[in-house]
Amino acid sequence: MIRRLDAFLPLVGVVALLAFWSLVSARGWVDPVLLPSPAATFKAFWSGMDGGALGFDFVKTVYRTTMATVIAAVIAIPLGIMLGSSERLYRSLEFVIDFFRSTPASAMFPLFLVLFGVGDETKISVAAFGAILVILFNVAYGVMNARKTRLLAAKVMGASRLRVLFDVMLRESLPQTFVGLRNGVSLALVIIVVAEMFIGSQDGLGHSVFEAQQLFDMPRMYAAIAAAGALGYGLNLLFLTIERRFVHWSGK
Template identity: 80%
Template structure:
């Protein structure tokens, strides 16, 4: 009987949080101007998502995040395979990659503003830049850490260097590539939302949060924050599902 309830355990945390929230509003532990009730917040969220501004901004952020991740992946995956396949080349570039990977992408905004102006291109390219380095790093390591025995096994069966690369190395690197993609899309979302807040934006979830805060419309602001949270969680889940379908051997 206890076991049957196990799948519902995660719901408990959510219910607990909402209960605490209600209590905080009811007892006025937090200033009611700063913390609207859950009912008001979910109402604002429903209204916004069902044909309101929030829905539009949500889609704009989705579009920017997906686009920057796709651009990042298109550049970083082939490059990562190339670098990973020749370990000495990767070693010579490792410091550069690690350095820019460790540089907060937000510090690059001014540079990209100079390069691409205040439009959409800047937001997408900074996010793509950040995500690409994360993906590149993971793909390269995935290729470099391909099991030596597996490469030897292919070689001993008569596979050419190219066949070893396409038949073994690429597939060996897939689990690590997906780690990179998941981290990359999360980072891209962070950068896109920050960019929407501060780089002359008129739409997007970041803009929605910022605008609601400026107008002191707290239910709208919380609604936008939750929408951003749901988006981040959803993207992660999506990549996990894709991984489980295509990389069925991962971790086995």
């Protein structure tokens, strides 16, 4: 009986948070202008998502984040495999990769604005730039850290270098590649939302949060924040599901 209820454990935190939030707003401990009630926020969320502006902004942000991640993956995965399969090549480029990986991508906005102008291209390319380095780094490490015994086993069975690369190294790097993809998509979302707030944006969740704040429409602002949170969580979950499906041996 108690065991069966264990499945509902993750809901405990959610219910507790909502209860505390309701209590705080009902008692008026915080100015309702700063913290609207959960009901008002949910109403704003629902009406916004159901054919309202929030739904449109949500789709825009999903589109930009997806584009940035796809572009980053297409560039970074083959490059990461190349760098990872030659440790000497990776060591020669390691400093450059680490340097740009450590550079806040937001610091690159002005540069990308000059390059691409004020449009989707800028937002997507800055986000892709950030994600590329994260994915590249992880893929390269995944390939480099392929189990030596497994490579030897393939070699001793007579596998050619190319065979070893495709049959063993690529598979071996998949778990780490997915770590890179998950980190990459999270970073891309962060950059996209920030970009939507500041660079002459007309839409997107970042724009929605910023505009609601400017208009002091707090329920709408909280609704947009919640939408951004749901998006981030959903993307992470999506990648985890794909990973479990295709990299079933990960961590085993």
